[in-house]
Amino acid sequence: xxxxxxxxxxxxxxxxxxxxxxxxxxxxxxxxxxxxxxxxxxxxxxxxxxxxxxxxxxxxxxxxxxxxxxxxxxxxxxxxxxxxxxxxxxxxxxxxxxxxxxxxxxxxxxxxx
Amino acid sequence: xxxxxxxxxxxxxxxxxxxxxxxxxxxxxxxxxxxxxxxxxxxxxxxxxxxxxxxxxxxxxxxxxxxxxxxxxxxxxxxxxxxxxxxxxxxxxxxxxxxxxxxxxxxxxxxxxxxx
Numbered sequence: 097x098x099x100x101x102x103x104x105x106x107x108x109x110x111x112x113x114x115x116x117x118x119x120x121x122x123x124x125x126x127x128x129x130x131x132x133x134x135x136x137x138x139x140x141x142x143x144x145x146x147x148x149x150x151x152x153x154x155x156x157x158x159x160x161x162x163x164x165x166x167x168x169x170x171x172x173x174x175x176x177x178x179x180x181x182x183x184x185x186x187x188x189x190x191x192x193x194x195x196x197x198x199x200x201x202x203x204x205x206x207x208x209x
Numbered sequence: 210x211x212x213x214x215x216x217x218x219x220x221x222x223x224x225x226x227x228x229x230x231x232x233x234x235x236x237x238x239x240x241x242x243x244x245x246x247x248x249x250x251x252x253x254x255x256x257x258x259x260x261x262x263x264x265x266x267x268x269x270x271x272x273x274x275x276x277x278x279x280x281x282x283x284x285x286x287x288x289x290x291x292x293x294x295x296x297x298x299x300x301x302x303x304x305x306x307x308x309x310x311x312x313x314x315x316x317x318x319x320x321x322x323x324x325x
Binding site (some may be wrong): 101 | 218244259301316
């Protein structure tokens with residue numbers, strides 16, 4: 097099925113541990129995004145990649161790094177997890193030249209203890 | 210900077226009634242897009258409706274319509290004939306073309322509860 101695939105769906109980390117959230121899309125979209133969702137805060141942009149080979153910071157980039165491995169894949173890395181990074185993380189992609197649709201992954205629920 | 214404001218943390222409506230969810234936006238862009246997404250308790254983000262800044266008519270998609278008032282910078286979502294399955298979180302979002310590589314900027318959301 098065409099779409100955005102995020103792995104893992106759930107993760108519990110200890111403070112200070114590192115991990116990488118994976119995101120892959122099979123729609124040949126150029127642009128990809130990482131958001132975090134916290135209660136009462138909506139979705140906030142962490143990083144984005146307008147096209148393969150480029151990445152830029154969004155509203156809340158501190159504590160995160162990203163890699164646009166190829167056109168399909170856009171990963172989000174937490175180098176030293178903190179309890180403040182407990183959140184639900186969404187990856188999204190779009191190809192604006194063929195329409196206005198954004199496709200979201202199903203999310204990763206991360207808990208840092 | 211672009212901003213989306215949703216002032217209703219929660220809304221309550223009975224089945225078959227219509228409900229309006231408020232959204233105001235702020236942008237200096239001339240060209241932009243406005244979106245509404247639904248997030249049920251299962252967590253997925255479901256696209257509902259889109260309005261372009263140059264669209265002269267309000268967007269409609271089935272029971273959803275977007276009341277676009279450009280001068281007031283508002284983009285309210287109207288759900289007609291509410292159903293129990295409409296109970297969810299609703300997010301208003303905007304896409305500009307000058308910042309953040311066309312990323313969507315979201316409001317904080319409104320929780321809609323539909324009762325029988």
